[in-house]
Amino acid sequence: MLQPGRQCSGSRPLCRGSSSQTRHKMLGRLACNALRSTSVCSTLRSSSSRGPHERWHPTQPAPASSSSSSSSSSSSSSSSSHGSGHLQLSSNARRCIAAAAAAADGSAPSGSSSSNSSGNTLVDWVVTNGGSVNGVTMANLSGSDGGSGWGLVATQAISQPGSRLIELPRACQLTYDESSDARVLSLMQQVPEELWGAKLALQLLTQRIAGPASHYATYISYLPVGVSGVPLFFPREALEAIEYPPVVEQVKKRGRWLHRFSLDVLSKLPGTAADPFDGVTVDTNSLGWALAVVTSRAFRVAGPAAPAALLPLIDMANHSFEPNCEVVPVPGGVAMVAKKQLTSKPNCEVVPVPGGVAMVAKKQIAAGEPLLLSYGRLSNDFLLMDYGFVSPDNEHDRVALRFDIELVKAAALTGGARDASGKLLELSAAAPWRQQHLAKLGLSGGGAKQNLQVLLGGPNFVEPRLLAAVRGLVATYQSEVDALTLEVLGSWDRPLNKQNETATIRILIGMAMSALQNFSTGLEQDLALLNGGSSSSSSSEAGQTQEQQQQQQQQQQQQQELTPEMRTAVLFRSQRKQLLLDVISVLAEKLKQVPRIAGLKESPVVAARKGQKPRPASKKGFGSSS
Numbered sequence: 304m305l306q307p308g309r310q311c312s313g314s315r316p317l318c319r320g321s322s323s324q325t326r327h328k329m330l331g332r333l334a335c336n337a338l339r340s341t342s343v344c345s346t347l348r349s350s351s352s353r354g355p356h357e358r359w360h361p362t363q364p365a366p367a368s369s370s371s372s373s374s375s376s377s378s379s380s381s382s383s384s385h386g387s388g389h390l391q392l393s394s395n396a397r398r399c400i401a402a403a404a405a406a407a408d409g410s411a412p413s414g415s416s417s418s419n420s421s422g423n424t425l426v427d428w429v430v431t432n433g434g435s436v437n438g439v440t441m442a443n444l445s446g447s448d449g450g451s452g453w454g455l456v457a458t459q460a461i462s463q464p465g466s467r468l469i470e471l472p473r474a475c476q477l478t479y480d481e482s483s484d485a486r487v488l489s490l491m492q493q494v495p496e497e498l499w500g501a502k503l504a505l506q507l508l509t510q511r512i513a514g515p516a517s518h519y520a521t522y523i524s525y526l527p528v529g530v531s532g533v534p535l536f537f538p539r540e541a542l543e544a545i546e547y548p549p550v551v552e553q554v555k556k557r558g559r560w561l562h563r564f565s566l567d568v569l570s571k572l573p574g575t576a577a578d579p580f581d582g583v584t585v586d587t588n589s590l591g592w593a594l595a596v597v598t599s600r601a602f603r604v605a606g607p608a609a610p611a612a613l614l615p616l617i618d619m620a621n622h623s624f625e626p627n628c629e630v631v632p633v634p635g636g637v638a639m640v641a642k643k644q645l646t647s648k649p650n651c652e653v654v655p656v657p658g659g660v661a662m663v664a665k666k667q668i669a670a671g672e673p674l675l676l677s678y679g680r681l682s683n684d685f686l687l688m689d690y691g692f693v694s695p696d697n698e699h700d701r702v703a704l705r706f707d708i709e710l711v712k713a714a715a716l717t718g719g720a721r722d723a724s725g726k727l728l729e730l731s732a733a734a735p736w737r738q739q740h741l742a743k744l745g746l747s748g749g750g751a752k753q754n755l756q757v758l759l760g761g762p763n764f765v766e767p768r769l770l771a772a773v774r775g776l777v778a779t780y781q782s783e784v785d786a787l788t789l790e791v792l793g794s795w796d797r798p799l800n801k802q803n804e805t806a807t808i809r810i811l812i813g814m815a816m817s818a819l820q821n822f823s824t825g826l827e828q829d830l831a832l833l834n835g836g837s838s839s840s841s842s843s844e845a846g847q848t849q850e851q852q853q854q855q856q857q858q859q860q861q862q863q864e865l866t867p868e869m870r871t872a873v874l875f876r877s878q879r880k881q882l883l884l885d886v887i888s889v890l891a892e893k894l895k896q897v898p899r900i901a902g903l904k905e906s907p908v909v910a911a912r913k914g915q916k917p918r919p920a921s922k923k924g925f926g927s928s929s
């Protein structure tokens with residue numbers, strides 16, 4: 304599932320992240336993940352090492368490789384100086400990219416020799432192309448804004464919320480519409496709708512390959528060489544170390560699509576009339592780079608149905624959940640333009656001018672303060688997959704579980720759930736009314752409405768749908784469930800009865816515990832890894848053999864040498880565990896409170912046993928039934 308990019312003001316997220324590292328290492332990893340083929344991996348892995356946050360440079364090859372001997376129009380250049388397995392570039396591609404990079408003098412924040420030293424060129428480019436930049440500059444904030452790489456900073460105090468800091472007319476946005484190259488549009492039609500980022504990636508690649516001829520050459524020279532934090536480029540061991548199937552599967556799916564599309568579609572283009580890439584073969588690596596740039600930076604300015612856009616300069620703003628800026632659409636206008644035939648009467652006409660976008664201040668901002676945007680209310684899954692970082696204490700974070708009745712049954716055992724007579728609960732969803740209940744929640748019955756992913760975390764700690772499902776499964780009688788709306792069943796305020804609520808909470812605890820058990824390590828071990836192996840569990844114990852001690856030392860050394868990707872993977876999974884533990888502790892507290900809930904009745908079974916007349920389930924106070 305790809306996340307839609309950021310939208311303007313208030314709706315979905317807008318931008319996607321970047322960071323960088325060695326391009327070829329990254330590309331090799333992408334291919335490895337996609338192909339799982341040692342030979343291809345080792346071929347692509349031969350790489351030169353580059354520092355983080357590097358940008359394209361005149362001496363640096365483009366992320367597009369020649370089709371080598373198979374391409375008629377892209378005669379292979381001499382092989383690269385980076386080693387025998389290095390990807391070869393067509394001389395055409397080299398020329399283009401070199402010139403594109405030469406169009407800018409900017410540099411990457413790492414301060415490496417190949418990087419731009421300022422963002423002035425990009426600022427100038429925006430202004431030259433009809434945009435405006437007021438009191439903003441690009442800066443390497445070295446993480447002081449909570450981000451990484453380039454950031455934006457206020458050069459003067461901004462006293463008025465709503466002040467336009469950067470304005471980009473349509474001409475400054477890298478996007479596509481019906482007037483774009485028909486060959487690119489035709490390629491885009493072969494991209495599945497949910498991979499919206501890949502469509503814009505194809506457009507980005509045409510501009511990249513066009514080199515200095517591209518209107519966007521300056522902007523492209525500021526794009527990161529690699530997007531290292533994004534798991535699409537993780538080595539296999541780091542990807543597996545994430546240990547969280549919703550992310551790992553999605554990353555693999557993206558990798559597989561990239562590989563297939565480049566092989567089945569893009570590799571066949573050179574030499575044909577359908578080729579928009581000037582004879583340059585766009586391979587998995589090139590497409591992967593473009594996709595990662597788009598998913599980490601693109602904005603969906605015109606809503607999820609319209610094409611995404613790259614917004615030069617604005618996309619240098621780093622993310623915060625408490626941003627001081629936002630991106631808003633600027634309404635279009637009209638312009639009076641001369642007709643082609645000036646001799647005709649009238650010789651002028653009024654034409655609509657499409658709207659642009661602006662980055663505006665949300666609040667007062669002091670001079671020197673970083674300018675930050677929210678990329679959206681994203682869980683760490685999406686921050687990691689699309690932007691390559693995770694946010695600690697992310698209130699939008701959730702852990703996704705797959706709803707499966709067998710897992711719920713196991714969770715009932717793990718959580719020690721009991722039925723109204725005190726016996727261990729034996730759940731069954733077999734009764735038709737239970738199936739209907741689950742189907743109403745989209746958790747059974749198949750069909751388009753089925754979505755088996757349920758979430759833990761967030762303000763309710765448990766997705767209401769899951770709470771409603773479990774309460775329904777635990778209920779003894781159909782009438783208990785039928786009497787209530789799904790909304791009521793999914794609300795913590797409206798427990799069914801004491802026994803049902805107790806068993807429900809125990810099952811939910813059991814689900815969270817089972818999810819924790821799916822990880823191969825505990826939270827403590829992860830924290831120790833992140834802290835360089837300094838946990839008490841890793842200290843030498845008396846009575847250890849020499850071999851054991853050596854092994855332990857080796858482990859500690861590995862811990863200290865966590866690669867950046869491994870570190871990200873371990874950090875991510877440790878946060879999943881922390882979230883699950885938090886959910887368990889809140890649920891345990893709720894469990895304690897059940898006997899104290901004022902007015903909460905006994906289950907009909909217990910009530911009957913105690914000789915009370917069971918009250919019929921009532922809709923009173925619970926809203927209308929659906």
Ligand SMILES: C[S@@+](CC[C@H](N)C(=O)[O-])C[C@H]1O[C@@H](n2cnc3c(N)ncnc32)[C@H](O)[C@@H]1O
Nearest residue numbers: 320321322449450451452453619621622690692
């Ligand atoms: C739209 S770009 C922002 C500009 C980017 N820093 C650059 O150097 O080009 C998004 C990328 O910036 C980095 N980034 C942004 N906000 C961040 C944050 N809060 N923490 C860590 N990295 C962040 C990530 O690499 C992300 O993929």
